[in-house]
Amino acid sequence: MDAINWHTFFFLLFSLVACAFAIAVVLSSNIVRMAFYLILSLAATSGLFFLAGADFVGAMQLMIYVGGTLVLLIFGVMLTNQGPYTMLKSRGDSWLLGVVAGVGLLALLTYTALGVRDWMGPTEEQLAETQLAFAQPSATATPIGNALLGIRVDKLNGGNEPDAQQQVLQGGMSGYLLPFEIVSVHLLVVLIGAAHLARTKKRSDTRST
Amino acid sequence: MATQTGTAFADDPRIIEYDVRTDEMLINMGPQHPSTHGVLRLVLRTDGEIVSEAVPHIGYLHRCAEKIGENLAPRQFVPYTDRMDYLAGMNMNLGWALAVEKLMNLEIPEKAKHLRVIIAEMNRIASHLVGMGTYGLDLGSFSPFLYAFREREKILDLFEEACGARLTYSYLTVGGATHDLPATWLEKCEAFLDQLLPVITEYHTLLTTNAIFVRRAANIGVMSAATAIDFGCTGPVLRGSGVDQDLRRDGEQWYTEMYDGYAFEVIVEKDGHYPKDHEYPAIPKTAVLGDCWHRFYVRMLEVIQSIDLVRQAIDRYRTATGSHCVPVKLNQKLPKGEAYLETECPKGQMGFFIVSRGEAIPWRVRARSSCFSNLSVTHELCRGCLLADVPAIVGSLDIVMGEIDR
Amino acid sequence: MMQFLAQPVGAAHYLLVGAVLFVCGVICMTTKRNALGVLMGIELVLNGANVNFIAFSQPALRADRGLALGLDGQVVAIFVIVLAAAEAAVALAIVLNFYNNHGTVDVDEADELKG
Amino acid sequence: MSGQAFVDQLKKAFADGVVGANLEALDPWVEVTPEALIDVCRYLKNDAKLRFDMLNCITVVDYLETDPKKAAKAEFEPHLEVVYHLWSVPNKVSLVLKVKLPRWQNDEEGQLPELASVAGVWRTADWHEREVYDLSGVNFVGHPNLRRILCPEDWVGHPLRKDYEMPLEYHGIRGR
């Protein structure tokens, strides 16, 4: 028996969970169960992130996506969860449209994904190196933090000479400082906007109907 | 009952805005709910956490005691009064005995009167301790409940020694009491009182002045004096709203003569202060007269007041003359007439009404329950409060279902 | 099966997972009548995209190491997550607002902008 | 104010409404007609001097001798007596109001006698009148929510009536 490649094993595990529950989301018509399946699917996806060495993104996925966004979503489900809306059956024509578009898209994406030889994984020679790369704990938090603050540690790989570093720094390498700021402002705007949208008018206006 | 959805809610000026339209929910709180003090059932109409209407449904413990009273001699009816406010059986016994004595125009000996004061005030302490403990429980604090029961156990031990029963005493009966107090009982009682007084201070620390407790009880369920009177609220509930009334001082001669010469002040707020016999914690700034905190506080102060009264009564009892009772025959004919007498029980004013047509068995017996009136105000107080406030408000009314349903 | 378990996986395999998530999201968006169901579809789509970004960011997953996105992939994935959160908040606010005014979450009935 | 002066004052205000008074009884009482009840109650509550602002209790006494032997000797015609116990918090004075009602409206068995509700005067009367309706069977006209309160809603009969008989069974539970 061949040795089990544990990375592959866990990849298979997580991807099966993620895909199976994503399909369950599509097939279920009970909104609360959909939310539950979505949680499992996204949690498994975060497992894939961890597997691929993106620890920080994986933890972020768990915290913000699963722990924040989905709680919000479930909150919405509970607030609007009136008897008839729990089970809204989809229509036949939209099913047809969705499946046709989906299958076409899937075929296209599969073809594209499998089309590039280099994407199929490391070559035999690279195997040991790959094992090593996955074996060591990945340090992702600090580089990402630095990148968001404008310092691209990974771009400094080129050389250790002070001149080269200085050149890179002075060469306008701002990392992701600007997008980071934009996202911050964006979040603030969204926060205010969402609060304003969900905030309701005086009782008398809506209740009188 | 308002059948149309949300009428009570929409009309309430206190609720001007709401965030998300959620449909109103009818929730059944009780009769098997942990914090409804027995088999009370509250039907809550809620919008999210906000309660728009709380309708009490009672009668799960109804035994038609009044009908029973029409078929029994007054002395036989005493055990049934025990089962009304079963936390203060002695006070129920006393109220009934006094009403019958009023009808029979029966004068009881000096010694029996002081004995009655001792026993009735001791039972008031016991009842208030339970009220305090369960109120802590309603607000989520478990330990004070057990402390309160620990002290109450000692009172029950004393009662057991005096009459043999721990809950349904039938001790104070028509004509006095069934037995005299046993030897050394008074000493034990005094020792208990000495031990209880400092403990009360600890309860004040645990509950009365606890920051969370104050937040939960102060300015919740505020009831004005006018509302309290309008709804017939009595006892600590009435005094908590600042109405100066205590039947031990203001009642009929038949009752107040028991307390003649006793030094006590009615526990009611005057000018932002309660009468100070001991060092009491100050009234928190957020507390408003008539809120849950004040009702609770009045009870706490009444415990201390009762300790004082028992001490005075013990002194008088020691020097009193006469017997502990005058004999009343079981089939003694009642004089023709009607008598209504209210007494100040721990929960409020308990009244007994007897109509006699000259036979040994009364023609009609009526028990006016204090908790019955006190509970009827729930609907008014719970409007617009939060769900968590409902137990706080109902708990502050300190109800006993046995008395309400009779 | 055992044969596959012994082999290392590559970016393509991750891309396949991403594709399945993406397609499920798309189908979800088209078929669901509940507005929140549509929202869930969007989340799935964004997640499918994220899987791709992460897959491309890891050099060890592909033969041509140097061409990996590296940190960029991860940072973009983070932005996607953050923006998805923002999008969900706004969408939810809109859904709740719609529910307030119309008492339904059925998107088929949400046609008030129709000319 | 002495008892007699009070009764005189009341008689002056409600000439025909006040039908009787007994100041010698243990609890002195005043009897009023069913028609005058609500006005008298309003007066008693709102009068600046009297201020009977608390209603303690409403009782119905059923005067009916069920034993035919005793009934022959009874000194009363069968009737209901509604007794209101009032209390004045400021004056610390009590008062008993009585109203006589027929046992059945128009002497038709099963027709509950009617009386004006005082729930509008004292709000505590709401529950007390419900209890009286439930147990003694008096129909309070103008009551906002006259339902049984202690007995189950589908209970038959009014237990505190002298001629009440416990039902043989209630939802399969043996009664007698």
Next chain:
Amino acid sequence: MAEFFSTYLPSWLAQLVTGLIQCVILLHVPLVGAMFFVWVERKAAARIQDRLGPTRVGGMFGWLQLLADGLKLLTKEDLRPQEADAMLFRLAPYVGFCASFTVFLALPFSDGWVVQWLDVGVFFILAVLGLEVFGVILAGWASASKWSLFGAMREAAQVVSYEVPLGMCVVVPVMIAGTMDLVAIGRMQEGLFTNWFIFHDPFTFVIFFVYFTCGIASVNRAPFDLAEAESELVAGFHTEYSGFRWLIFYMAEYGSMFIVSGLAAILFFGGWNGPIPLADLLGLTDANGELAGYLGRFLGMLNFVFKSVLGVTVMIWVRWTVPRLRIDQVMTMCLKYCTPIAAVMFLGATLWTYTFPGGVTGLRGTPYGTVRGVSAQRVELSDLTPATEDAEGAAGEGSDNKPAEEHAGDVAAAAADGEAAAASTPSGPLSIATFASSRARSR
């Protein structure tokens, strides 16, 4: 451990066996821990309430009471309401428990004794701990009981809100340490107790109490146990549960309590480091051989467990003392008090660290005995280069993908925060200390 097995088994099987053993051991932490805490809770509550508590089962102190409780719960009927959503109702307890259990993967019990050494340990723990809410929400919804639904809604609102201040509190020690790696954070507090982060500056001292408050709130203990407030909601989200499923909820709750306390111990109280470096004084270090190092770590684990249990005991103490808050007060507490205080403390701690990089007292950062101290040097640009091939190689040589193994630990940690590990390179002229963490560990 994997090396030990790999001498007898093929390497993949050795890894499987190792992983399974670790999982089984770890599973016992929440399970046995929950049983132990139930007993502690019963005993503590009894003492607080002037009672004796369990005294009979198992002889002294009723220590087997918990087993009796468990057996009783196992034999109970597993009830399910007619209207309940069967699948979600059955699954919900396990969702909560899984979240609670998963957190233990990243929680170091001693120096390097952690199942999965994560660079983002703190972040991971917070994230997964937040997932426990799903068990409660689903249980509440699936029970088809209005009380349960109320509990679920309260829990959802409360936990999501409290994640904000909790995260901000955690960020302070993380910021001081400059890493989210829990093992690294623990190592930085070696030496005397003055090196503990709670004594780092006044702001961390304050923030610990905020953290503990928020921690109690996020694991739903009194006075924040609104989701199961028995006097209001009967039993909240687990009203309809009985027997084993109910037990699972409780295990999850006690597991979370342990995690929150454990996190507090690592972030503020030095983790496995005692108030005085006893293990170092006794010579129980890796320098004196593998066994000595093992014993030293074992001492550290006892230290850590003691601190965590102490935290749990405080939670129990609080629960049996104070009344419960109302839902709006809980929210006020979070949004008006905890969050702003945490924000201000974060700012203060940042300024403090920037102003006094080496601490105020001379004690901070000075080695004590053989203690590997924390030096407060500024990070130079060259430090920011990723770990060199040497470091990677060293990390890879002796270890498989279980860096928790002791001997690999040191080097692996060096690789973990690689930018600091390669501090030997001469610094470049451009200092960007303000951007980077002001504290780096040099070993």
